[in-house]
Amino acid sequence: MEKAIETMSSSGTTGKAEQKKEFQARTGNEAMAEAMRQINPDVCAAYPITPATEIVQIFANFVNDGLVKTEFITVESEHSAMSACIGSASSGARTMTATSSQGLALMYEMLYIAAGYRLPIVLAEVNRALSSPINIHCDHSDTMGGRDSGWIQLFSENAQEAYDNLIQAVRIAEHPDVLLPAWASTDGFIISHGMENIEIYPDEAVRQFIGEYKPAFTLLDNRKPFTLGAADLQDFYFEHRRAAYEGMRAAKKVILEIGREFGNKFGTTYGFFEGVHLEDAEVVMVALGSTAGTARVAIENLRERGIKAGLLKLRVFRPFPAEELVKALAHVPAIAVMDRSDSFNAQAGPLATEIKSALYDAGQHPKLINYIYGLGGRDIHFKELEQILEQTLQAGEPKDLNSRVVYWGVRE
Amino acid sequence: MKNMLEIRWHGRGGQGAKTAALLLGEAAIRTGKFVQAFPEYGPERMGAPVQSFDRISDEPITLHCSVTNPEVVVVLDASLMECVDVTAGLSEDGVLLINTSQSPDEIRQHINWQGQKLYTVNASAIAMETVKKNVPNTPMMGALLKATNLMNFESMLEDTKHKMEKKFKNRPEIVEGNMAAIRRAYEEVKI
Numbered sequence: 189m190e191k192a193i194e195t196m197s198s199s200g201t202t203g204k205a206e207q208k209k210e211f212q213a214r215t216g217n218e219a220m221a222e223a224m225r226q227i228n229p230d231v232c233a234a235y236p237i238t239p240a241t242e243i244v245q246i247f248a249n250f251v252n253d254g255l256v257k258t259e260f261i262t263v264e265s266e267h268s269a270m271s272a273c274i275g276s277a278s279s280g281a282r283t284m285t286a287t288s289s290q291g292l293a294l295m296y297e298m299l300y301i302a303a304g305y306r307l308p309i310v311l312a313e314v315n316r317a318l319s320s321p322i323n324i325h326c327d328h329s330d331t332m333g334g335r336d337s338g339w340i341q342l343f344s345e346n347a348q349e350a351y352d353n354l355i356q357a358v359r360i361a362e363h364p365d366v367l368l369p370a371w372a373s374t375d376g377f378i379i380s381h382g383m384e385n386i387e388i389y390p391d392e393a394v395r396q397f398i399g400e401y402k403p404a405f406t407l408l409d410n411r412k413p414f415t416l417g418a419a420d421l422q423d424f425y426f427e428h429r430r431a432a433y434e435g436m437r438a439a440k441k442v443i444l445e446i447g448r449e450f451g452n453k454f455g456t457t458y459g460f461f462e463g464v465h466l467e468d469a470e471v472v473m474v475a476l477g478s479t480a481g482t483a484r485v486a487i488e489n490l491r492e493r494g495i496k497a498g499l500l501k502l503r504v505f506r507p508f509p510a511e512e513l514v515k516a517l518a519h520v521p522a523i524a525v526m527d528r529s530d531s532f533n534a535q536a537g538p539l540a541t542e543i544k545s546a547l548y549d550a551g552q553h554p555k556l557i558n559y560i561y562g563l564g565g566r567d568i569h570f571k572e573l574e575q576i577l578e579q580t581l582q583a584g585e586p587k588d589l590n591s592r593v594v595y596w597g598v599r600e
Numbered sequence: 601m602k603n604m605l606e607i608r609w610h611g612r613g614g615q616g617a618k619t620a621a622l623l624l625g626e627a628a629i630r631t632g633k634f635v636q637a638f639p640e641y642g643p644e645r646m647g648a649p650v651q652s653f654d655r656i657s658d659e660p661i662t663l664h665c666s667v668t669n670p671e672v673v674v675v676l677d678a679s680l681m682e683c684v685d686v687t688a689g690l691s692e693d694g695v696l697l698i699n700t701s702q703s704p705d706e707i708r709q710h711i712n713w714q715g716q717k718l719y720t721v722n723a724s725a726i727a728m729e730t731v732k733k734n735v736p737n738t739p740m741m742g743a744l745l746k747a748t749n750l751m752n753f754e755s756m757l758e759d760t761k762h763k764m765e766k767k768f769k770n771r772p773e774i775v776e777g778n779m780a781a782i783r784r785a786y787e788e789v790k791i
Binding site for chain 1: 638
């Protein structure tokens with residue numbers, strides 16, 4: 189059982205890696221647009237915003253060139269984009285959009301409505317800082333702002349994962365036990381505009397994998413009328429919110445099933461997170477997105493110097509895999525949690541807050557230091573990650589807020 | 601990361617530093633390499649100093665931080681050297697390749713970098729003659745391949761031609777001009 193959980197909750201490459209892969213050159217945005225082409229949604233409603241603009245721009249070309257049968261709706265704002273998506277998904281259409289930063293923030297009201305209606309809308313999200321001051325570069329403030337909205341949230345380390353995650357997001361969201369909207373995110377510019385090697389799977393294989401969409405309900409079916417969006421007061425609101433929570437709980441099982449199925453078909457199995465050198469690690473870095481890739485290099489460099497460092501790259505932030513995560517970290521005495529956003533709770537960043545909460549429930553009390561880093565796209569070098577790991581290992585038990593939360597690389 | 605080559609391109613907005621990094625990266629992927637190619641996004645506008653980067657390796661590349669110690673620096677516009685420290689982080693055994701009408705010895709007189717592998721080529725003149733426009737980025741790709749042996753020259757040329765043919769479907773003269781420019785810079789770079 190122990191072993192099964194370990195396998196289930198970690199990602200990694202399986203058998204197919206042995207074969208020679210055919211690589212294409214794609215940026216993160218091109219990779220996500222390619223996934224959308226293969227998914228071929230019924231409807232896409234979107235509004236441009238840096239650095240996600242290209243996703244929809246490229247997809248609009250696919251629509252224009254007749255490569256997809258998607259109804260493409262141009263709208264006057266992201267609020268309208270998500271509103272149109274909600275209308276479309278309510279009628280039973282497979283629906284997608286893409287956005288970033290202020291765009292996601294402008295969707296905020298509608299994000300909750302999409303989740304409350306239990307609509308499996310899929311969104312390609314590019315992580316970018318929020319104003320003010322205005323900044324177009326990567327951090328996770330935008331995504332973290334939506335963490336309580338009822339959306340499933342997948343983080344991607346690179347363009348390949350952005351592509352793989354977006355494909356899986358469709359299956360996860362549409363699963364009858366889940367029925368919640370989902371987004372797959374990439375790091376703005378770092379991944380969205382960086383070109384890398386990526387394996388694009390055959391169209392037919394992707395189409396088979398996502399399958400035909402059979403909506404659980406549609407407003408257009410007059411034989412099965414129902415009400416959507418009615419006032420739901422003291423009598424039933426609570427039950428409906430609780431039901432959405434059940435969908436999120438169920439998503440944990442579904443995400444692992446689909447991650448395994450994806451691995452069997454395409455070669456890389458996805459779980460909640462991926463561990464690197466966790467087994468004997470004396471200090472572990474927990475990171476999201478592209479920083480996890482940079483951390484791989486830092487970990488190897490430290491290992492060469494005899495320091496037992498490890499990495500836990502979290503892929504699934506919603507639902508939060510608390511039980512699996514604390515199990516994977518049970519033997520680790522020192523943890524550096526990397527937050528690329530601040531929650532302004534004057535306590536810790538959003539990721540560290542979640543991890544601490546999970547550790548408390550498990551009765552674990554490792555030395556944990558939270559690093560807030562890279563806001564507004566400030567670079568994080570692998571040598572800095574090495575310093576962070578060494579510093580975390582050597583630090584005493586943090587006694588106050590200043591030693592618990594370190595604002596890394598900021599001029600003070 | 602062992603055996604990884606990092607290249608930094610310096611140009612001015614509009615000279616094609618980003619395109620050169622992407623074209624080179626794509627050509628390297630075709631030859632079986634692992635690659636990252638990305639521009640630095642700042643307040644770029646026509647004429648302002650810009651940078652772009654390539655990482656090229658035989659193994660998958662997981663680094664996602666900026667390039668701070670490139671092995672190769674390509675300068676698309678020598679006038680940048682008055683306002684940008686183009687040799688920042690470049691080790692003395694690295695390669696510095698400059699688009700200029702001056703010789704390496706002339707350039708040496710006004711830079712602090714002591715490395716031996718300083719090469720020059722008049723890519724702007726070549727581009728004016730072949731593409732009829734000052735687009736030094738593609739000829740500098742040719743010069744770069746001569747200076748580094750990064751990959752097979754003909755493979756790069758073929759891949760770049762293929763991609764330009766897609767982009768300039770109805771303007772074969774642009775494709776041919778660029779191919780000639782790449783070849784000439786490959787032959788003319790002073791090594």
